[in-house]
Structures are given as structure tokens and as C-alpha cells.
Amino acid sequence: MELDLSKLDARLDDLDADGYLVDADSTDADQYYLSGFDAPDPFLTLYDGSTHLLFVRSLEFGRAKRESRAETVERFTDYGYDDRLDEYGRQEAAHRTRAAFLDAYDVDTVAVPPRFPLQTADGLREQGIDVLADGQDTLAAVRASKTDEEISHVRAAQEANEAAMAAAEELLGRAEIDGNRLRLDGEVLTSERLKEEIEVTLLRRGCALDETIVACGSDAADPHDRGSGPLAPDEPIIVDIFPQDKATKYHGDMTRTFCVGEPDEQVREWYDLTERAYRAALDAVEPGATGADVHDVVCDVYEDADLPTLRDDPGAETGFIHSTGHGVGLDVHELPSVGPDGGELEPGHVITIEPGLYDPEVGGVRIEDLVVVTDDGYENLTDYPVSLVVE
Numbered sequence: 464m465e466l467d468l469s470k471l472d473a474r475l476d477d478l479d480a481d482g483y484l485v486d487a488d489s490t491d492a493d494q495y496y497l498s499g500f501d502a503p504d505p506f507l508t509l510y511d512g513s514t515h516l517l518f519v520r521s522l523e524f525g526r527a528k529r530e531s532r533a534e535t536v537e538r539f540t541d542y543g544y545d546d547r548l549d550e551y552g553r554q555e556a557a558h559r560t561r562a563a564f565l566d567a568y569d570v571d572t573v574a575v576p577p578r579f580p581l582q583t584a585d586g587l588r589e590q591g592i593d594v595l596a597d598g599q600d601t602l603a604a605v606r607a608s609k610t611d612e613e614i615s616h617v618r619a620a621q622e623a624n625e626a627a628m629a630a631a632e633e634l635l636g637r638a639e640i641d642g643n644r645l646r647l648d649g650e651v652l653t654s655e656r657l658k659e660e661i662e663v664t665l666l667r668r669g670c671a672l673d674e675t676i677v678a679c680g681s682d683a684a685d686p687h688d689r690g691s692g693p694l695a696p697d698e699p700i701i702v703d704i705f706p707q708d709k710a711t712k713y714h715g716d717m718t719r720t721f722c723v724g725e726p727d728e729q730v731r732e733w734y735d736l737t738e739r740a741y742r743a744a745l746d747a748v749e750p751g752a753t754g755a756d757v758h759d760v761v762c763d764v765y766e767d768a769d770l771p772t773l774r775d776d777p778g779a780e781t782g783f784i785h786s787t788g789h790g791v792g793l794d795v796h797e798l799p800s801v802g803p804d805g806g807e808l809e810p811g812h813v814i815t816i817e818p819g820l821y822d823p824e825v826g827g828v829r830i831e832d833l834v835v836v837t838d839d840g841y842e843n844l845t846d847y848p849v850s851l852v853v854e
Contacts, residue, residue: 464499464532464612467605471510474574474601481570482511483602484594486583492793493576493602495712499532505580507561508533509568517542517564519557537564558586565592576602600798607790607798608811613713614835614844617791617813620708620715621833621844623668628719628847630664631657631677631702635723635853640696645723654679654690657702665706670715676703683720683827686785686819696724699734699826699851701819705795714795716815717845718831721853733820733828734851740764740818741830741849744787744801748816748834748841754805758787761818770820774803781822788815791833812836813844 471483485508487494489501498508498516500523507517513534516527520538527536539545542563547556561583565573572593575584577600584594609617638645638652645652654677661675678690683701694700703718720734740761747760762774762783771782786802791813799806801814808814814836819829832845 562590616711616713624715670706754801
């Protein structure tokens with residue numbers, strides 16, 4: 464995949480830095496994006512107009528030469544690490560080796576991401592390298608604009624997501640009401656059972672996730688409560704799935720709220736308002752609009768119905784108590800923001816639209832789609848019905 468790193472080049476010019484340095488394993492999205500290499504142990508990636516990798520050990524050396532997008536792939540031993548061990552010990556030998564690597568590319572000043580390891584930064588400074596924190600998190604901003612290839616990866620993850628959501632809804636549809644519990648095949652239907660079905664479905668489609676949300680009743684009143692225990696009839700059940708494709712590392716993200724039985728009047732009203740807010744937000748997505756503009760549209764819908772929002776009351780603990788959305792890619796939460804501080808939306812931005820309402824006395828409702836900003840509006844990457852009552 465060809466990367467457009469012109470924004471990173473411009474930032475290096477602004478900082479008067481010779482290169483951009485990442486020290487992390489490939490679970491760090493900046494590392495994977497810049498290096499194009501998947502490895503479980505930390506390694507250095509230097510970008511100075513070209514990309515250079517440095518590994519502590521030789522374990523990943525051969526594979527990195529075959530699979531990474533780097534111009535050069537080297538090891539600590541290539542820069543005299545072994546010769547320094549007896550004299551300096553492991554830690555200082557590593558610092559001196561990293562500095563020698565940078566010196567080989569005439570790098571005296573490096574910019575680094577905001578969460579760069581402090582020990583590495585201090586060690587490089589001791590060796591005379593200037594290390595500048597990139598407070599603008601430029602590489603995260605670069606990653607926000609997706610190529611067609613990246614969008615296809617997100618689309619594939621979202622298709623697997625839809626299959627998992629359908630599997631969850633199918634179990635809910637087969638469940639029977641037994642007093643204040645749902646039962647499936649004679650057993651109490653729990654949040655854990657629904658999550659299991661979701662995870663198995665995703666695994667069969669090459670995706671995985673560490674956790675998902677299946678939250679019922681008061682659990683659903685906390686937007687990030689994962690949910691646990693028996694699922695109840697007549698109450699909203701929030702199902703929020705955000706898988707990662709194991710091959711490409713890109714994520715999907717979708718939420719639906721289901722009810723088995725008869726939701727009460729307030730839940731129905733909340734759901735209808737949330738669907739109205741969701742559709743209004745989608746209509747507001749276009750290049751040139753800001754994430755803040757889209758968020759304001761959602762707040763308008765809720766505030767017109769006399770429901771609290773954080774825009775109206777920053778201390779609100781019920782009502783609409785989160786942003787309208789966020790970027791999705793190698794991280795499930797990344798730029799751009801679709802919230803009060805959200806900047807201008809550009810073609811290639813992949814964002815969620817996910818308004819919701821929350822109150823422990825009622826539960827919670829949320830609807831979330833994943834869309835990509837296009838030249839003339841947006842394309843919805845989600846193809847799943849929006850409906851409250853499970854038939």
C-alpha cells in the first residue's frame with residue numbers, strides 16, 4: 464500500500480527534525496502503519512523520507528525484509544551492540560546502538576509520537592540526539608485519511624461484524640420469555656452467551672475482538688459497560704461489536720439496541736429520538752462539514768426534546784453523555800473526532816455515527832453505523848436494519 468506521508472514531511476520541516484521515530488510493537492497503530500510489519504516485540508522505525516527498521520534480535524529479521532515496506536531492515540548487532548555489552552551493560556549499550564543507527568542516517572533530531580517510551584527518549588538524549596514530542600500527533604492525523612485499499616479492509620471487517628450482529632439477533636429472536644428472564648433452549652440467556660456467539664461468528668470470518676458489549680437494563684446506562692448476567696425481556700439490550708480483521712488489522716464498529724418483548728413508552732420514545740438523531744447526523748456528513756457540526760445536529764434533536772446533553776450541561780450524567788462518533792481504522796477509536804472539538808471532515812475519513820441516551824432508571828439505547836466521507840457526501844459501510852423489537 465502506498466502511503467501519502469506529505470503531512471508528516473511538512474511536520475518534520477516545521478519542527479526542523481531530521482526524522483520521525485517510533486519505538487513500539489505492531490499493536491501500536493502508528494508502528495504498523497509506518498512499518499507495514501507485524502511483530503510482537505518492540506522495534507524501531509525511522510522515517511526520514513524513507514523508512515528504516517531496526518530490530519533488537521534477529522528473530523524477525525528475515526520476515527521483515529520480505530514483508531515490511533521499509534527501504535532498509537537492520538539489527539542491533541549491525542551497529543555494534545554485542546561489542547558494547549561488556550563495557551556498558553544492556554541498557555546503555557542499547558541507547559548507544561540506537562544512537563549509532565540514527566547517526567548512520569545523519570539524524571541528529573527526531574520527532575516522536577506523544578506516547579513514545581520515556582526511557583528510549585532519555586537514552587537518546589544522553590547520546591546527544593534531540594528528541595521532540597510531536598504534540599500534534601501528526602501520524603495519527605495522517606492515518607485518519609484512508610486509501611481505497613484501507614476502506615476495503617474496513618468494509619470487510621464491517622461485513623463480518625454484520626454477520627456477528629445477525630447471529631446475536633437470531634439468538635434473541637429464538638429466546639422465550641420466562642418471567643423476568645429470557646431462556647434459550649431451556650437455559651437462561653445471558654450476556655456471556657450472546658458474546659460467545661458473536662465471537663465465534665467473527666472467528667469464522669477471520670476477525671477477533673478482545674471484548675464486546677452486550678448490556679441490558681441498568682448496565683446499558685453506562686455507554687462502556689460490557690454487560691454481564693441474565694438478559695431480561697421488555698428492556699433495551701445494547702449490542703456493540705468492534706472487531707479487528709486478523710489479517711489486515713483494520714476494525715469495524717456497529718451498535719444496535721434490541722428488545723425482546725414489549726418496551727415501555729419511554730424506551731420507545733428514546734429509541735425513536737435516537738433514530739431521528741442518527742439519521743440527522745448522517746444527513747450532515749459531507750466534506751467541509753466539521754465533526755462538531757455533525758455532533759451539534761444530534762444535540763439539537765435531543766435538546767429540542769428537553770433531554771440533557773453534555774453540550775447543554777457539561778456535568779450531565781444522564782441523557783446524551785458522549786460524542787457522536789470517532790474515526791475507525793487500525794485503532795477502533797482514532798481521528799477524526801465527531802464531537803465538540805471535531806475538525807473538518809475530508810474524503811477518506813471513516814467515522815462512526817452513534818447517538819444514544821442513558822439513564823439507570825430506564826437503561827440505554829444507541830444506534831451506530833460506520834461511514835466513509837466521500838467527495839459529495841458519505842457512503843454507509845453498514846448494511847444492517849435499524850429496528851428495536853426483535854421479531
